[in-house]
Structures are given as C-alpha cells and as structure tokens.
Amino acid sequence: MTEMPTIDHELDCRGLSCPLPIIKTKKAIDGLAPGQTLRMIATDPGSVNDMAAWVSKTGHVMVAQTQDTGGFNFYIRKVG
Amino acid sequence: MSNAMDKDLDAQVEARVQALLDQKLGPLVDERVAKALATHQAKGNGQLDRIAIIASKGSLDMAYPPLILATTAAAMGMEAGIFFTFYGLDIINRKKYAHLKVPSLANPAMPVPVPNIIGALPGMTMIATAMMKSWMGRVKLNSVPEFIEMAKDLDCTLIGCQMTMDVMGIKKEDLVEGVQVGGAATYLEFASKAKISLFI
Numbered sequence: 001m002t003e004m005p006t007i008d009h010e011l012d013c014r015g016l017s018c019p020l021p022i023i024k025t026k027k028a029i030d031g032l033a034p035g036q037t038l039r040m041i042a043t044d045p046g047s048v049n050d051m052a053a054w055v056s057k058t059g060h061v062m063v064a065q066t067q068d069t070g071g072f073n074f075y076i077r078k079v080g
Numbered sequence: 081m082s083n084a085m086d087k088d089l090d091a092q093v094e095a096r097v098q099a100l101l102d103q104k105l106g107p108l109v110d111e112r113v114a115k116a117l118a119t120h121q122a123k124g125n126g127q128l129d130r131i132a133i134i135a136s137k138g139s140l141d142m143a144y145p146p147l148i149l150a151t152t153a154a155a156m157g158m159e160a161g162i163f164f165t166f167y168g169l170d171i172i173n174r175k176k177y178a179h180l181k182v183p184s185l186a187n188p189a190m191p192v193p194v195p196n197i198i199g200a201l202p203g204m205t206m207i208a209t210a211m212m213k214s215w216m217g218r219v220k221l222n223s224v225p226e227f228i229e230m231a232k233d234l235d236c237t238l239i240g241c242q243m244t245m246d247v248m249g250i251k252k253e254d255l256v257e258g259v260q261v262g263g264a265a266t267y268l269e270f271a272s273k274a275k276i277s278l279f280i
Contacts, residue, residue, distance in 0.1 A: 017219040019152040023230060026155035057156045 005063045005075050008036040014043045014071050021047045022054055025076070029060060032078045037063060043071040051076075130159040132271035134279045138167030140180035140212060140224070146280050147171070147227040153276075154234035161237035161274075163267040164259075168280075169244050174256050177224050184208035191215075225256075232258050239266060 011028045013021035021042045028038050040051070048065075051074050055062045064075040131153045135146040146168075150160040170176045184194055184204035192211075198204065222230065231238060238259040245251070245261065252261055260266075271277045 015220055017221055019148050019155070020220070020222065022152055023155045023234070026234075054156055057158075 004066075005037050005077070007039045007075070008032060009038045011038060011040045013047070014041055016042070017044050018046050018050060022050055025051070025054065025074075026058075029058075029076065029078050034078050034080045037075055037077045040074045040076065041071050042074070045072075047074075048072055126273060127275055128159055128273045129157070130161070130270075130274040131276040131278070132267070132274040133160075133162045133277070134267065135162050135164045135168035135171055136166050136280065138170035138176075138180060140182045140209060142168075142280065143171045143177075143180050143224050144221075144227075146278075147224065147231060149278070150236045151227065151230050151234055154231070154236050159237075160231075160234075161239065161270050162231070163239045163241065163262075163270070165241035165244050165267075169240055169248070169250060169255075171224060172228065172238060172240055172256050172259050173250065173254055175254060177228065177256065180224055181205050182208040182212045228256055237270065239270070 009028060009032055011024055013024055016024070021040065021044055025038070025040050028040070032038060042051075051062065051065075054060075055076060060079050061077040062074060063077050064073075066073045131149065133146045133150055135143070137143075146162050150162050153160040164172050170180060182205070184190070184199040184207065185196055187194070187199070187208070190208065190211075194204065194208070199208075228238070238256075240250075240252075240255050240259050240261045242261050242263050245255075255261075
C-alpha cells in the first residue's frame with residue numbers, strides 16, 4: 001500500500017455524470033496553489049478514463065488513484 | 081608497390097568526393113530543412129488549442145453534445161466555441177432553451193421503440209421528452225440552461241447565427257445574455273484556427 005498524499009482540498013462528485021466531475025475538478029484545481037493536492041471522489045465509471053485524459057491534457061499530476069466502496073478516489077497535484 | 085599507390089589514390093579520391101559532397105550537399109540540406117521547418121512552424125502557429133462546434137439542431141437530445149463537448153474542452157484548458165445556427169439557435173433562445181423537446185417520430189433509438197404511426201399521435205413528443213428528462217434526472221445531468229451558464233462561466237464563445245435570427249424573426253434580446261452574434265464568416269474565421277471542428 002502506497003502512502004496517501006496530504007490533501008489540501010476535497011471535492012465530492014459522487015452521483016454526478018460526465019462531464020460534471022471534470023468541470024468541477026477544473027474549478028477546484030483553479031482555486032489551489034501550485035503543489036497543492038486535490039482529492040476528487042466520483043462514482044461515474046467513465047471518470048477513470050476521463051480523469052486520465054484530463055491530467056494528460058492539462059499537465060497536472062495524478063499522484064494516486066484508489067477505488068473503494070464509496071467510489072473512485074483521484075489525488076491530483078496542481079502543477080504551476 | 082603499385083598496390084600501395086592504388087590505395088593512396090583511392091584515399092585521395094574518397095577525401096575529394098567527401099569534401100565536394102560536404103561543400104555542395106551540406107548547404108543544400110541545411111537550406112531545405114530550414115525551409116521545411118519554417119513551413120511547419122507557420123502551420124503550427126496558425127492553429128490554436130481550440131475546438132469549434134456548429135450546433136444546428138434544436139431538439140433536447142441534440143442540444144447536449146455541443147454543450148458537453150464545449151464545457152469539457154474548456155475544462156481541459158482548451159478554447160471552445162459554439163456557433164448556433166438554424167434550429168440550434170433554440171439552445172440559446174431564452175424563451176425556448178428550458179423547454180427543448182425530444183422527437184418521438186423517426187427515432188428508432190428510443191429505449192422503448194415507438195412505431196412511427198404511434199409516434200405521430202398528439203402528445204407523443206411530450207411523452208418522449210418526459211422520458212428523456214427522467215433518465216437525465218437519474219444521472220443528475222444538468223439542464224440546458226445550467227449548461228449554458230457553465231459554458232459562459234468557463235469562457236466558451238457562444239455565437240448566434242445572424243442570418244437564422246433574421247429568417248426566424250429572433251432578436252438579440254431573445255437570446256441569453258453574453259452571446260455574440262455573427263455570420264458564416266465569423267464561424268469560419270474562428271474555426272480556421274481550431275484543431276477540432278464539429279458539425280452537430
């Protein structure tokens with residue numbers, strides 16, 4: 001088990017469908033300082049691929065990604 | 081002895097050929113590469129990280145794809161714009177955009193397939209619309225007006241088609257606040273610099 005990063009902000013997107021988790025994540029990341037980490041929780045199974053595409057396009061870093069009964073957890077570190 | 085001379089001569093010829101090649105080919109290759117690079121960069125510079133979408137349909141089911149793609153593109157850091165033309169103008173018509181409907185006719189993709197003869201009955205459009213709204217509610221998909229607000233919030237460019245407005249007698253005040261109005265040239269200028277361009 002890898003150590004989970006410290007979370008600076010948490011965003012709950014459970015129950016929301018595409019594209020809301022992406023749009024809310026963008027808004028939340030905009031409000032963070034570079035280097036800070038956001039944890040986003042989603043239940044939309046499409047968010048797994050979509051979040052990967054989003055970080056690849058925006059350049060932010062997916063530090064960790066887990067799945068539990070509550071949904072998918074994405075840990076994203078804001079880059080510059 | 082003569083063998084050694086031959087070798088010497090070979091080496092001299094090779095060196096001369098090499099020198100000539102360097103002299104003639106070197107600058108030529110440099111020049112051509114520079115030219116190709118310049119052309120490539122000129123092309124690259126003209127293009128922005130932008131998506132340009134034409135929304136041409138005014139039914140509820142066809143209002144979502146342009147709105148979803150534009151807002152997602154904006155959330156991915158792209159510049160996004162939608163040109164609303166013909167029936168697509170209803171998507172930014174403040175009197176209509178909250179009441180877009182799903183056609184029950186000629187729509188074989190309905191989850192409960194409706195024969196056209198039944199789909200043509202009065203009230204069927206209302207039923208099809210109510211059905212779609214109930215699925216959208218189940219997945220908590222935002223309404224069209226909410227998507228328009230999101231698009232504006234994310235700085236998407238929304239352009240209403242001037243010609244359609246003239247044809248249908250729609251005034252700028254009928255459209256939601258914050259949209260621009262323009263014609264085919266406005267869209268084409270915007271789209272000519274886009275990496276992705278879609279007609280929906």
